[in-house]
Amino acid sequence: MAVSLLAREVSDLCLGKPALRSLSVSATVGDALSSLRRFGDPYLSVWSCDHHCNASRSKVSDVNECRCIGKVCMVDVICFLCEEDNLKIPGSALQEPVSVILPKVPGLVRHLEPNASLLEAIDLIVEGAQNLVIPIHSPFSRKKLIHKPSSNSTLHDNRVQYCWLTQEDIIRYLLNCIGLFSPTPNYAVESLNIIDTKSILAVCYDEPASSSLPLISQSLVKQTSVAIIDVDGKLIGEISPYVLNSCNESVAAAIATLSTGDFMAYIDCGDPPEDLIRLVKERLEERNLGEALELLEEESEISASSSDEEFGLGRSGRLGRRSSRVVRNTDAIVCFPWSSLVAVMIQALSHRVSNVWVVEEDGTLVGVVTFAGMMKVFRERLKSMI
Structure with missing residues (x-):
């Protein structure tokens, strides 16, 4: 039954999701910042589009003219402005092309057809994708795009709209059908070997905040946060992309x-x-x-x-x-090595974070469990059932 469940189309997970607002790759950092502030979306999709396609081309070729090549967020802008030269002249820095703040790691954003299986989506996440771009049905889908859309348009080629499918979306879906994977979800995260102890991003609380900048950039790529520890290696908080x-x-x-x-x-x-x-x-x-x-x-x-x-x-x-002040905090969400997988999933989803720190009873940092690590467990479980 689990096999047929994960064979469901990803479009089922896209019902009700809002269409992506897009920004052209030719836009500036200031344009990206303006859009992020205006619409309040945590991430903005960046597109490379040719909207002057030959009318004789097929629909399939037409759609291929428009591709999401990445995403940017406020953290990207902040890290960019923190560079010494940009801090001296922030006004000029905002006039730089948005491509300078696009993450240089390939494969963070991947296109996927709406009829693809959930299993295919999980495979892409395990391979390193953060967001999957899925076409969604639109009442305008059959109308030709005559004029190039504005920089904040949600439409591409043939008036096609897209949405994000995130790691959180997939984990939430798996939690809804968690009983099908019993007894694995009740196992301790330590026994499942999903505690990452080697690539922890951490900085001591008395170090300059600027020393955490490279780690903040890495946390965006790894979908985690920067742990703040004391001199004894105990976790006292975090700097997360969600807060920034x-x-x-x-x-x-x-x-x-x-x-x-x-x-x-x-x-x-x-x-x-x-x-x-x-x-x-x-x-x-x-x-x-x-x-x-x-x-x-x-x-x-x-x-x-x-x-x-x-x-x-x-x-x-x-x-x-x-x-637009919002209440936010730098408290870290933690679990223990003996915490069950399902408990950690619930923690992460309830706090809207993509990682949970693993600590000993005295607060000493052990490692971190991420959404991608959780999905590996479900993927392996599925393989054993095929």
């Missing part, structure tokens, strides 16, 4: 000037503490980073009334921003 995605670009100034521990406090639970804001400003002044300081001051002066302002680059080249 709810921040704004001015956070780059804090990363460049604060310690990791202070940075955790800066991004924890909404508005940064006033004493840390003053500290960041002082250190920016010491380093003669006037434009970065100006960026931080502009953000701190945004009032609630600015939420109705139009986004986008104005005449001065500055980016209009919406002050």
Whole structure:
């Protein structure tokens, strides 16, 4: 029965999912930032499209003219602005092509036909894909695209719309039919050999926050987070892409000037503490980073009334921003080596995270369990049933 279940088409998992908003590969970093702030989507799909196709071409060839080549998020923008040269002139950095912030790791985004099986989707995830791009039905699907869509369009070729299928979507689906894999889900994650102990991304809380930048970039690729540990190797928190995605670009100034521990406090639970804001400003002044300081001051002066302002680059080249504070925290979601697989799945899904840290009873960091690791277990279980 499990075999037939996983043979279901991926389109079944796409019901009700919103269409992807797209950004052209020819857009700028500022365009990407504007779209991320405007629509509130954690990730923005980047497309390479030729919308001047010959009308005589077949539908299949037409669709192949448009491909999603990657995705970007606020974390990509923040890490880019943290680079020394960009921190000096953030306004100019925002005019760079969006391709400079696209992850250089191939295969993170893969196209998949709607009639593909769930098993095929799992295989792609296990091979390293983060997001699968699936065509979805649209009332416009039979109408030809006459004009090139705007940079925020959800339509491509022949007015086709697409949606993301994520690792979280698949894990949630597997949890809904978890009984079919019994007794495996009740086994401890340690016994299933899915605790990653070798590629943990971790930094000590008293190190400069800037030292975590390479790790933050890696965490995006590995779909995990950066663990914050003390001198004894005990887990005290994390810096996750999920939290940083709810921040704004001015956070780059804090990363460049604060310690990791202070940075955790800066991004924890909404508005940064006033004493840390003053500290960041002082250190920016010491380093003669006037434009970065100006960026931080502009953000701190945004009032609630600015939420109705139009986004986008104005005449001065500055980016209009919406002050949209959300409650967020840097607490790490943890389990123990003896925790069951199903319990860890529920933890991750309930907290909307893609990884769960594994610790000993005294808080010492042991490793991490990811969605991809979980899917390997189900894939192997399926193989044993075929």
